[in-house]
Amino acid sequence: MRRLVLAASLCAALADSALAEETMSNHPYVGLWVTADGRIRHELLPNGRYDEARGSRRSAYQGRYVVTGNHIDYWDDTGFTADGDFIDGVLHHAGMILYRQQ
Template sequence: MSDGSASHPYVGLWITADGQIRHELLAGGRYDEARGVCEIAYRGRYEVTDNHIEYWDDTGFTADGDFIDGVLHHGGMLLYRR
């Protein structure tokens, strides 16, 4: 997120309907991704521009997604605000 504001509407927990994938978008532009029982599968930084999110994992992996009608579309998954 460009300004790192905690009041940004996308900061917080995003989760798939089955609960297996969880993205926690932290204030300040960092994120944690949990997968199943692994609480920190990936960790890195992110930026949101308008409704588009770019991820940079600490290992160098990159990904992106889009927020459409209150749903995060990322890597073929749908994540919902929790």
């Protein structure tokens, strides 16, 4: 019985994750955000993860993110946290301004 409950819980979690990713794949903020000089690049992935590149350093930081309205919260895999706001189609994050890359 215990295994059955555990398996059912795992299936439910996977279904929730797949639904969340499908929902986020259509979210207007998912995609690549870049500073004007191209040095900092945030890729917001549809699975709720992000990958940040800095200069020639790919995947300098990785973690998860949550968007609530026009606000974004980041949790880096190392434990660092940050946030930002989308204002008029521009991401303002930690003193940086990032623009949507098409």
